[in-house]
Amino acid sequence: MSDEVPEIEKSPLSGVVTREGVTVRVEIYRLVEGDESWTLEVTDHEGGSTVWEDRFATDQDAYDEFYRVLETDGIGSFLKQQPGSTKH
Template sequence: MIEEDPEIEESPLSGIVTRDGISVRVEIYRLVEGDRSWTLEVIDPEGGSTVWDDRFATDQDAYDEFYRTLEVEGIRSFLEEQPGSTKH
């Protein structure tokens, strides 16, 4: 039996964010069926991914968490293998 990939709903809040000449892709998504919470993932220019362990009740909550992290830790915190970076 062939299993189908689950259908994913992407938030309209997903997109590219650029700071200090560095662009990252913010992905906020959830499964269409099943768990209705939102997942937050940030993809760096090299394809490295930071995914939050926590789930969010709304896509806005997920975006707000991304923005708080951006403001406090800076965009470099999302880069793969950067000295002093913090992964979530």
């Protein structure tokens, strides 16, 4: 078993988004070697994290999903989740 940390490629679409006075960090990334699909994670100002279980074929697909949720549910949907709530 290797103790090496896998190398991660971060998408240039990652960044900070602010709406309605709320700021979240959008992280889109994948392993450099192995699975080529992208992971989408959104972190709120308190460190709460929403990670999609589904993977995305491209980083643009991941960003499009973030934007769809942002437009449909609002930026508040990414804030620290309450117990018993579901993630995307």
